[in-house]
Amino acid sequence: MMDELRDIHGLSDISWLPLADGWLVLLGLSSLLMFFLMYHFFLYYQRRSRWQWSAYQEWQALDPATATDTIQLQQRLQALATLLKRIAIQRYGREKCAGLNGKAWLEWLNTYDPQGFNWQIQGQGLQTYLYSPPQQIDLTTYKAEVTVIYHAVRAWIEV
Missing domain, CATH: 1.20.5 (Single alpha-helices involved in coiled-coils or other helix-helix interfaces)
Structure with a gap:
């Protein structure tokens, strides 16, 4: 059992x-x-x-250090201004910034800049140098100011 x-x-x-x-x-x-x-x-x-990536490549081609004369520097500044406007439209939309120009554009850039760059003071070249006659511009001062703007535009690409 x-x-x-x-x-x-x-x-x-x-x-x-x-x-x-x-x-x-x-x-x-x-x-x-x-x-x-x-x-x-x-x-x-x-x-x-x-x-x-496309904006970064375009930005690299606009280096003011390689400009040889005032006219070429003005053309690069114009291209930088156009690039900056395209980046702002891409980031914030056409309605917010596409129609801005002059002081309103610089104020808007000042408000939305990712690095806190003072566009109203240091970015004045976007208004003054673009339309000045090349003969009245000092190349060394002009190149230094465009270089500052050039580096400020890079901050808009990277953020």
């Missing part, structure tokens, strides 16, 4: 699968949501990095 007795076996572990249908639907929907969010984040990052 003792030979017929056996040990007591415990219950087997409860399996995680198969889950109930509601849990499977919830798992599928959350997976789709995660894929959707990752895809849109990837597209946003790719679009942003593409325009930043």
